[in-house]
Amino acid sequence: MELWFTELQNRNLKITTRVEETLYHAKSPYQEVLVVKTSQFGNMLALDDIIQTTEADEFVYHELIAHVPMMTHPNPRKVLVIGGGDGGTVREVLKHPGVEMVHLVEIDEEVVKASREFLPITSSKLDDPRVTVMNVDGLKYVEETDEHYDVVIVDSSDPVGPGVGLFGLPFYEGVADILTEDGILVAQTESPFYNQSLLQSCYSNIGKALGQAWVYWGVVPTYPSGFWTFTMGSKKHNPIEVKDERLSIAKGWDLKWYTPSVHKSSFVLPAFVESLLKETENK
Ligand code: SPD
Secondary structure (H helix, E strand, O other), rough: OEEEEEEEEEOEEEEEEEEEHHHHHOOOOOOOOEEEEEOOOOEEEEEEEEEEOOOOOOHHHHHHHHHHHHHHOOOOEEEEEEEEEOOOOHHHHHHHHHHHHEEOOOOOOOHHHHHHHHOOOOOOOOOOOOOEEEEOOOHHHHHOOOOOEEEEEEEOOOOOOOHHHHHHHHHHHHHHEEEEEEEEOOOOOOOOOOHHHHHHHHHHHHHHHHEEEEEEEEEEEOOOOOOOEEEEEEEEEEEOOOOOOHHHHHHHOOOOOHHHHHHHOOOOOOOOHHHHHHHHHHO
């Protein structure tokens, strides 16, 4: 019998990949957590039937969401990751030698459990002594914490289910309050092919909350359209002006996507994305 996993990418489009075996399946209070072994992408984590990460292409997303803000800040010591229970973002953040503590706020402990068991490379740094994993709601955490962070990374799922509040202005304003005075926020902001208004509102809201915003992108084959964006807000530091000397600290790290040139080129946007962002500036 043939087994296939299908994600409905939008109302008109599906992506389907062959499954060899189901490795983990649980219904948590928040969502359905599934890990399958696929023929094309290796082990793959899906939440409510939406692909979150796969062994084959996780490096693109995790290197970009972590290293672009972490290099932009001159000395990131305290980092908060919201979502990201698979551990891939934490793994990349810890490559920065000055990092003293990483708080991982992942609402769903089933995601962490499944990833520890079936995504061993992605989750490999979750037990690092600098890491504290908290299974609490990111929105609530941001409202209630007294901690301040140099970098906050919003490694959320899509704007449906438990992740929906993580894309709104009140949340970004809350993050601005718990950032240090030169702090940086980055969020995953979906595909400009299929989710244009979401990208526009994130760009506009992050700009309002932090003062300045930039969009950058990479290619994640298992996400809708493959073309994936991240939006960074920074109170002080400009990601495009980071000195080559700073970017060169990544030499010798185990990286497959991020390089000093990629850091800069990721901010070069196709014309249609530039136009989308320009539209928001006039509002
Ligand atoms: N369409 C899926 C987008 C998922 C983005 N977050 C993935 C989390 C990986 N750490």
